[in-house]
Amino acid sequence: MRWQAREDRTWLGGEVAMRMSATPDRVWALVSDVTRIGEFSPETFEARWTRGSTGPAVGATFSGHVRRNGIGPTYWTPCTVIRCEPLRVFEFSVGTERVTVNNWGYRIEPDGDDGSVVTEYFRLEPTVAVRAYWLLFGRARRRTNERGMRQTLERMSAVLER
Template sequence: MSGEVSLWMDAPPEKVWDLVSDVTRIGEFSPETFEARWRHGHDGPAVGARFKGHVKRNGVGPTYWTPCTVTACEPERLFEFVVGTDELAVNNWGYRLEPRDGGTLVTEYFRLETRRALRLYWLVLGRLRGLTNERGMATTLRRMKDVVEA
């Protein structure tokens, strides 16, 4: 009920951090989330900061907004958020940054919550959804790489 994709970027962690932690820029990179906005008075990354993402699943079909809350925020190292409400969390997304030899290994990952309904969903559609997520994460990271290495 999880997956991850890593990509080497020839850029220092602080430059990569600026992209992965600025949710308002996700529309430049993600094939599914085409915009996001900080909300409830938040204007940047911090544990507990809330934002909403505007999503078009698989890049097709109707769009919808998802509430999100930052759950981990360690500058230049880790940015993670939960999708869903306080009462009904659905999944977690994040970025790990590992500095190496003047560049950064960037890993984007997702992890579904372990509620019974989500486990059932994963049994039925998990392989397909996992592949879609992995393709989307690879696209997102490649687009970020193009920006930080330009």
């Protein structure tokens, strides 16, 4: 099996890891270019840098065009880069300047001379409303997110391994 799902250390998140035959610099170039997410994600089919941002840096902003679970209406969601460690970690928050709903990210670890282990993860903010939602729907939502993260990583891997 090339991927592995692991429950996040908090009960409000999750992650999926996959080994790719691509060096960390190649993986970084892909995961930190939000304009390419539509090629890979089953829910976010496009994204663009906003407010003068042109690339990955802490504080850079972008909007993602989302169709939740791949069905229903579409909407734009504002995002802000909150961790940007080239070749290692790219993480962004989803929500407004005042209210963060969740955080998504990628960790990259070198694996041999030509490979990387790439982990996509999410972590919800522990507000009362989010805790209540997660208590009711968390198990199903985690499974859906893990399925989507596997699909995203598999699609990224296919591009990187061409």
